Amino acid sequence: MRAADFIDPGTICARTNASRPEPLAGEIIVQVAACGICGSDMHMFRSGTYRDKLIRQTPEGYQVPGHEFAGTIVALGPGVDGWANGQRVVGVTGQGGGMADYVAVPVNPYQLVAIPDGVSFEDAATTEPLADGLQMIRKANILTGENIVVFGVGIIGLGVIQGIRARGLDVGALIAVDVHPARLEAALKAGATHAVNAREGDVFDQIGTITGIEQGYSGTSARIGVVFDCAGYIRHMPGPPPLETALRLIDLAGGRIVCFGGFEDRVTLELSPLIQKAPTILGSNGYAPEELGEALAMMASGKVDRGSLISHRFALDDVAAAFAAQGGADALKVILKMDSAE
CATH class of the missing domain: 3.40.50.720 (NAD(P)-binding Rossmann-like Domain)
Known part of the structure; x- marks a missing residue:
């Protein structure tokens, strides 16, 4: 699968041969549709700050950022109930992995929530x-x-x-x-x-x-x-x-x-x-689980317009350009968009 690889401060690239994750007990696999670049990702990109908390390493040694994303469930691990393949979800990971075609997400209310009808993947990627x-x-x-x-x-x-x-x-x-x-x-x-x-x-x-x-x-x-x-x-x-x-x-x-x-x-x-x-x-670090749901409800009801805050969109293959754009003076939120190709 494709995945972003953070190498050193100022250097990130896209890989095409990363191993696709398999779900462990209590996990699901999300096929990522959209992933945001967070301010913490930019701290890491500039100086290496929080690197140990913001990347997930693949078996190939690629260090994959991305902890705020939206996509579709494509696999369920042992013991997972109440979720189904094909369901649209927001995922939040504690240690990156979201800037890839697929990512494993633990099933708990802090890290996984269903996307309401009418909310796009791009907007949903700004839920966290x-x-x-x-x-x-x-x-x-x-x-x-x-x-x-x-x-x-x-x-x-x-x-x-x-x-x-x-x-x-x-x-x-x-x-x-x-x-x-x-x-x-x-x-x-x-x-x-x-x-x-x-x-x-x-x-x-x-x-x-x-x-x-x-x-x-x-x-x-x-x-x-x-x-x-x-x-x-x-x-x-x-x-x-x-x-x-x-x-x-x-x-x-x-x-x-x-x-x-x-x-x-x-x-x-x-x-x-x-x-x-x-x-x-x-x-303040993070949120209560009900605030994830409230954020999505605000989007679904039109109380907030998150799409207006997305200033740039890039393909995963252009991840280096996406990080450069997020550091620019005209950037609000930069979103990486994926497709189903591996």
């Missing part, structure tokens, strides 16, 4: 990142009228914005922060009220102009109740990490910062506002 966003929203416990900031409006940050709107939450300003105009434009279309380009000046000052500045015993804030950090730390990006700016922005009391974006290296932070304002900082 939307579910990630829904968990972040749940953890943030957004209060009525709070101002919200989303750092990094790739597919995860855009999903946070879509999820807030689809859940009908009554928020104040919903501010997207990024360095790419194409992503900021998409954020406004998805429901953000304001877009801030971090390359156009100090982010605190730009947001303070929108929401106002508050000063008190605990310091200075831009009246932000919740910050979603979907960017993390990318080595080549100038300026302080978003987490440091989030601590400046956050309310003088009661603020929450939800961290999802990956860190490509150690960082140095000014943490005085953490002591002064005493915000709650929450990590």
